[in-house]
Amino acid sequence: MTNNNWFSKFSTGLSTMAGKPATFVIAVALVVVWAISGPMFHFSDTWQLVINTSTTIVTFLMVFLIQNTQNRDTAAMQIKLDELIRALDGAHNALLDLEELNEKDLGRFRRRYEQLAEEARSALRSGGTDTDSPFIDQSDSDDDKGRKPRKDAH
Incomplete structure (x- = not known):
């Protein structure tokens, strides 16, 4: 469980960081710097490849990190909803664990x-x-x- 715990903490921290306005501003700044540097590199294929490869790698990795965080958040929310259903008098316990x-x-x-x-x-x-x-x-x-x-x- 220790191996899973470090990844959960890492993915939660990185997902939180990625969702901050400052991270967005940094990403925009990097794209602006890349665009401004275009004339220096004569808008070469390598210049284009840098941004394409960078964004593809970051997107690919972020999908897994965000999905991990979302899966845990969804599971926690389902458990909380199940507890509310279970605890309410008159609620239908048949609705517990509906997601399954x-x-x-x-x-x-x-x-x-x-x-x-x-x-x-x-x-x-x-x-x-x-x-x-x-x-x-x-x-x-x-x-x-x-x-x-x-x-x-x-």
Whole structure:
């Protein structure tokens, strides 16, 4: 785990540094210096190759560093969302760990929540409220059976 830890710290630090305004200004300055130096090198193929190679290498390496940071951030956010779902009374525990489902199952949940959203909008248009938590589907999860829908205090 130590090997992974140093890379996580390195990628997080470098990703943070790369996202700072000063880093952008340095990158712009390097491009400006390169462009200004064009006449000195007679806009040669080598002069063009320097910027092309440099940007390709930096981009290639940054993709992996940023992806590593994003994967960890996404995993942490999913765990936090799972904890919120788990901790809320009336929340559907069947929604925990949704990111691990296949596209077909995700589509089924998405369609159900789109339907709930449309029903809530219709209720609002007709003067009702949209503040309950109905069951997703009785067959979706044994965890939801027997639970009463939560009513918000609004």
